[in-house]
Amino acid sequence: MRVNVGSLRPVVACLLAGFLVVGAAQPAAAAPRRAEQWYLDELRIDQVHKISTGRGVVVAVVDSGVEATHPDLRGQVLAGGRSYGASGDGRADEDGHGTHMAGIIAAKSGGRDGVDGIAPGAKILPIKLRKGTGTNSAAAVAAGIRMAVDGGAKVINLSIGAPGFASPAEQSAIKYALDHDVVVVAGAGNTAKGHVAVGNPANTPGVIAVTGTTKGGRFWSGSVQGPEAVVAAPGDSVYNVTNEEGYGWGDGTSDSSAIVSALAALIRAKYPELNAPSVINRIIRTARDAGPAGRDPQYGFGVIDPMKALTANVPAVTANPLLDPAAATEPGPARTGGADEEFDVTQHGDRGGPTDQQVMVVGIGIAVVLVLLLGLVVFLIWNRRRYRREAARAGDIPDEVLDRAPPGGYPPPGADYAPPSGYPPPPNYGPPSGYGPPPGGPPPGYGPPSGYGPPSGYGPPSGYGPPPGYGPPGGSPPAPPRER
Template identity: 40%
Template sequence: MKRATAAGALSLTAVLLFQLAAPSPAHADEWRDKEYWLTDYGITEAWKKTQGEGVKVAVIDTGIDPSHPDLAGAVSGGTDVSGAGDPRGARGLGVNPEHGTLVATLLAGRGHTDSGSGDSEDSADSGDSADAKDSGDKDKEKYDGPGNGPDGIIGVAPKAELLSVSAWIGGSNPGGVPIDDQLPNAVRWAVDSGAKVINMSLGSSSTAWPESWDDAFLYAEQNDVVIVAAAGNRGVGMIQVGAPATIPGVLTVAGLDRQGKASWDSSSEGISIGVAAPAENLVGGLPNGPARYAEWSGTSAAAPLVSGVAALIRSAHPELSAAQVINRIITTAKDGGAPGRDTLYGYGIVDANAAVNANVPAVAANPLGTIEEWIRIHRRGEAPAAPESEPPAGPAVPDIPEPQVPVAAEPYLEEDPVPAALVLGFGGLILLVGTAGTIAVLRVRRSGRAVPEPGTEGPPEGGEREKAPAELV
């Protein structure tokens, strides 16, 4: 029952994790102009140092169409873990088969020249197609920018290699493999195939994850792989972040609107959020057909932007561990919302240029935690491990002197006007009270009336009561 519930929740949110606009057959260069995040978030500056060369990024999704003009040469391998897809992960699956290609183009799209836009079928005859191809080749020869040309979608890491892992996310899988088995199989295959970054633009409505996922995420952690996951979208009911974005060590990405503020519909909230990236008014490539572009929104689109940044870092700094890559991304992020880390922006808003080029001190462990420690405590019930080394010495603690034992002081022999006045004052008061009492007694005695002792009634034993003189009445 637990496995079935987890799978159903994951399927639902993965299906609704993005909002696809109606596709348009507009010319590809119009789509390049819409990629505002390239300049606004430091990506074009980061390209001056690296474009993701030599880094493999696995996209665990619904499958990638490698025939898209903007993905020419980008997909270097793939597999299917659903039992129902193309063996190379090259065909979209499930109720949203275009999802994987949209993600792939944002992450590592290479663009193209106009002749590869896929619109050649609209030409009047084959001669027009040949002329368009010749024109495109000339444009490509002149182009010296990133990727393969000035048109179409260019990703954050246009020279990174993609590994496509197709899974059946949403609906009933005709291949018969449950999602609880597909995802760990996908992670293991990606690690074994040389991925240094894994993108997971999918999520669950539950913060918990099946135990069957533990070993796979631990395997990725032990093999120094960065895993990036989408936080989910409030607009489809994901109020809080769900698994796999809640797994310790995973870099969880929240969504921003066009103004750089936390998106209401295209993001969610949670303590596991690491960083925020654009999630509204985005564009991406679609598989198959002449209309190959669309606008879309959601953290499904924000996650590959951050995965692309991770690829840029791993290309520019191949000596860095996965923990250090994540640390660079979150420590260079620009603070958003409440000061410090919060549940909407995490550590802040991603800054690709700073993440690649800033001077960031190295760390020994992933600041987002480790799945290894979590398994040991929560699955095995072991107590947290004691620190392996002594903590660094802090400021010196001042010596506290031994308490002083009071010593009796010698009598003060000289006159002190203040204490003398106090003593004299009290002496005068006592003398005054004594004198007043004496006068009162004499007056009573003159009156001829004896003062009985306390507790006595009548005259003293052996005599009569003395009569008081009349003048004293």
């Protein structure tokens, strides 16, 4: 079979275009900045995002403000407010601390070499506690917590801390948040700042106090420890955004707190019907036990496991397990150290709709189909035009070229022509001039077969006679009848 290679070129071009679209739509596999985010790989965040991205959940960052213009935070930051008595919203950050926390929670890579947040579907509500790089007042913290609750936050991240216990105003604000079904998360504290015990607001009852770990899940030496510890999360060399559109590493339980706040957002998006106590219970009951068995001063209930927190079968509770330990459900299979339970991603997606990855795959598929359809249309138009050109060229050929029949017919054969055996001679054909019978007569034995005669009883039909006037051949014709 002969293939017209030229006619296949448009099809090949269309297929190549489709493959290029698919290739262009894929994110860079090993962007340098993403490669620095070791904690995302350790927490299996790429796999977690197939189940939940935190979409629809508002996380308040009560901190130094958030630089909303950072490329990886554009579109992720709400207006928020300022709790230190100044006018304006929370979308400004002279210090960079609050911007770093917001990036850990909800950054969306704004370019080919950006960073990812743990809950990129969530929105950040920035509450600015101070101007510049000063200290936070207890009044500003208390007012900031209440502003976050009133602003619609379902999770409040407090990556702040001080020795001792929270002021009555702060304790009242935290109770206000818990009473309004809000999950409150705070960093336990850092030894580099002179902290020797879990400080406030992390040591306030009902708050998830988070200690820090290093790569591999070991306890980070820069983290404080104490009986108030609830869970542990990465806190050493956490890479993410900073203010002035920058990127950098953070060390501290502030980063650990932001990671757990993002986990709470993932759970609330996946299970919107759960109350805050059940979200807290799910976090602590699916944590991977580390250190001494059970709750301990370094890891609390264990190191967080986002995948299990989103997929394990953990019954709901009605009371905050950190306020009423008897209300907590018994640890399930997720805390036994066994293999991950099997799960179907289609049954664990965000309740709000398809995940970002599903939307991307659908978009790529639509783009490929459109490119292929466009290529098919181009090919059909090109092929039709090619057919018309060939037909036009064929129409210009004279008929005598296509059918070379000479006028007047073909000439008679030559004198030496003899018809093939079994074919009659052509018209006017005769023996060559001078041709006669062979000398000596016919060959010996030539004649009718010996003994040949008419069949027995054969004769003319009865009553048959020659017609009137008929005579034998060779004789004189009969005389015409005489008139009488």
